[in-house]
Amino acid sequence: MSKRHLLALFNDFDEAVAAIAELRGSNIKGFDIDDMILKSPIEHPEVEEVLGDKPVNVQWFTLVGACMGGLLAFFLVASAQA
Amino acid sequence: MGKDIREDIAWAQINKDVLKSLESPRRMYWVILFIAIAMIGVAVGSEVYQYQTGMGVSNKNNSHVWGLYIATFIFWIGMSHSGTLLSAILHLMHADWRKPIYRFAEAMTTFSLMTAGLFVLVHLGRLWMVYYVMPYPNERWVWPNFQSPLVWDMFAIATYLSSSVLFLYVGMIPDLAICRDNIHAGWRKKLYTVMSLGWEGTDRQWRNFRITYLTIACFLIPLAVSVHSIVASDFAMSNMPGWHVTSFPPYFVAGALYSGCAAIITLFIILRYVFKFEEYMTLPIMKKLVRLTFAIAMVWTYLNLIEFASVWYGHDQTAKDQLIFKATGPYAPFFWAMIFFGSILPLMLAFKRFQTHLPILFVVSILLNVGMWLERWMIIAPSFAHGHYPWTWDHDQWPSLVQWGIVFGSFGWFTLLFMVFCKVFPSVSMYEVKEMVYHRSLALKHKPAVKGDY
Numbered sequence: 001m002s003k004r005h006l007l008a009l010f011n012d013f014d015e016a017v018a019a020i021a022e023l024r025g026s027n028i029k030g031f032d033i034d035d036m037i038l039k040s041p042i043e044h045p046e047v048e049e050v051l052g053d054k055p056v057n058v059q060w061f062t063l064v065g066a067c068m069g070g071l072l073a074f075f076l077v078a079s080a081q082a
Numbered sequence: 083m084g085k086d087i088r089e090d091i092a093w094a095q096i097n098k099d100v101l102k103s104l105e106s107p108r109r110m111y112w113v114i115l116f117i118a119i120a121m122i123g124v125a126v127g128s129e130v131y132q133y134q135t136g137m138g139v140s141n142k143n144n145s146h147v148w149g150l151y152i153a154t155f156i157f158w159i160g161m162s163h164s165g166t167l168l169s170a171i172l173h174l175m176h177a178d179w180r181k182p183i184y185r186f187a188e189a190m191t192t193f194s195l196m197t198a199g200l201f202v203l204v205h206l207g208r209l210w211m212v213y214y215v216m217p218y219p220n221e222r223w224v225w226p227n228f229q230s231p232l233v234w235d236m237f238a239i240a241t242y243l244s245s246s247v248l249f250l251y252v253g254m255i256p257d258l259a260i261c262r263d264n265i266h267a268g269w270r271k272k273l274y275t276v277m278s279l280g281w282e283g284t285d286r287q288w289r290n291f292r293i294t295y296l297t298i299a300c301f302l303i304p305l306a307v308s309v310h311s312i313v314a315s316d317f318a319m320s321n322m323p324g325w326h327v328t329s330f331p332p333y334f335v336a337g338a339l340y341s342g343c344a345a346i347i348t349l350f351i352i353l354r355y356v357f358k359f360e361e362y363m364t365l366p367i368m369k370k371l372v373r374l375t376f377a378i379a380m381v382w383t384y385l386n387l388i389e390f391a392s393v394w395y396g397h398d399q400t401a402k403d404q405l406i407f408k409a410t411g412p413y414a415p416f417f418w419a420m421i422f423f424g425s426i427l428p429l430m431l432a433f434k435r436f437q438t439h440l441p442i443l444f445v446v447s448i449l450l451n452v453g454m455w456l457e458r459w460m461i462i463a464p465s466f467a468h469g470h471y472p473w474t475w476d477h478d479q480w481p482s483l484v485q486w487g488i489v490f491g492s493f494g495w496f497t498l499l500f501m502v503f504c505k506v507f508p509s510v511s512m513y514e515v516k517e518m519v520y521h522r523s524l525a526l527k528h529k530p531a532v533k534g535d536y
Binding site: 037038039040041042043044045047048051054056058076077 | 093218256282283284285286288289290291292294513516517520
């Protein structure tokens with residue numbers, strides 16, 4: 001099934017939040033709230049309450065970076081003493 | 083007091099004003115750049131001469147092994163703390179007046195650290211063996227002494243530099259996207275496209291951005307405090323008279339914040355004029371900055387007095403002799419100049435009439451930093467000239483022109499880096515100024531028309 005996109009422009013941030021809240025509560029078939037993207041030139045943390053949590057993978061990237069750094073340090077010390 | 087910023091500035095106007103600063107600054111910009119390059123020329127000439135001839139030309143000797151180089155190193159490390167104060171501490175305290183001015187303060191942090199790092203190289207006799215200062219276990223049989231604060235210095239400063247570069251960069255991403263979308267061709271377009279990392283301002287990006295920025299801010303505050311505490315430990319953990327003082331770490335941190343705030347005032351005035359930022363770097367913001375500087379100056383003065391009192395009433399006779407030597411010996415004019423510029427002059431900042439008088443503030447802020455530079459020199463030179471060993475007592479040292487030339491040129495190096503940064507990257511945070519304007523206009527909309535409406 002092809003996916004259709006809908007773009008809405010809002011002049012006022014409160015109106016955008018009200019529209020998202022209404023969409024979330026409307027239970028439209030085939031519509032997933034995670035597919036909704038809100039773009040804004042400034043930060044609006046309050047919108048997260050309406051949009052809900054979304055899965056984030058940044059912490060895994062950080063964990064891999066930390067492990068690689070630790071391993072590198074270990075091999076540096078180990079190779080210097082070999 | 084007037085408004086920190088006008089709440090009716092259009093967002094498009096904010097973009098336009100800041101983007102214009104990347105293209106057409108006043109002519110003074112080029113004058114400053116030229117002077118900075120000339121100053122660097124003096125430093126490069128002095129360094130080449132010192133490198134080819136030997137460290138003797140700097141007038142350093144067996145007693146005075148650090149001289150102006152390490153004094154200036156501490157000065158530049160200290161200068162870097164204001165960026166963390168403005169961006170991280172005031173960010174966590176929700177002081178939104180910082181928003182138009184924190185970006186250049188952060189840049190100042192990064193470039194101060196880069197300038198400070200140069201002095202580690204400059205004061206080495208054998209520059210080609212610079213990698214020996216890197217404290218890692220190696221096959222050269224030069225094992226790092228992890229009990230030495232000099233080793234901690236290396237780790238702390240390297241961590242602080244990388245963290246502040248990251249903090250500066252992460253905070254700039256939304257603005258780099260604005261630059262990318264408004265500049266249509268050329269190297270700038272490519273640079274901003276790569277650096278903005280595909281920023282579109284989606285709710286998810288903003289969420290990740292907020293969490294990342296907050297995390298780095300929380301990480302930076304203890305790091306900044308520890309960096310200058312460790313620099314203070316370079317002195318306090320030795321038994322040199324005048325250095326073995328318990329209050330040195332907080333004294334150094336207060337001095338660092340003090341000199342940094344004074345430098346922010348100087349750069350605020352320069353950027354406001356050069357890039358025509360009168361709408362954003364407003365006088366009410368300057369007033370708050372000046373009051374903050376005054377408060378920190380008084381903390382520094384208090385810690386200074388505590389140090390003098392604990393030495394005077396303590397039982398360490400050599401430390402007391404050292405204090406008397408500072409106040410009455412050959413370095414006395416510099417010692418008293420430090421007291422005057424560091425503790426007496428800032429009292430002016432308590433008066434409202436001076437808090438927004440830009441020409442006076444420009445001069446005073448520079449003099450405050452002269453005082454703070456003298457403070458660092460007065461920590462180092464008198465202790466080397468009047469140590470525990472009597473043979474040091476006739477070793478008053480006046481730095482040679484080579485040392486002065488390199489110190490002088492470091493200011494040019496910092497200025498060059500800073501001014502180039504301000505021409506390539508937005509020195510006022512566009513998205514945060516928009517937030518500031520947005521929240522203030524909302525507050526104005528919901529404000530009762532007549533007092534007592536609630």
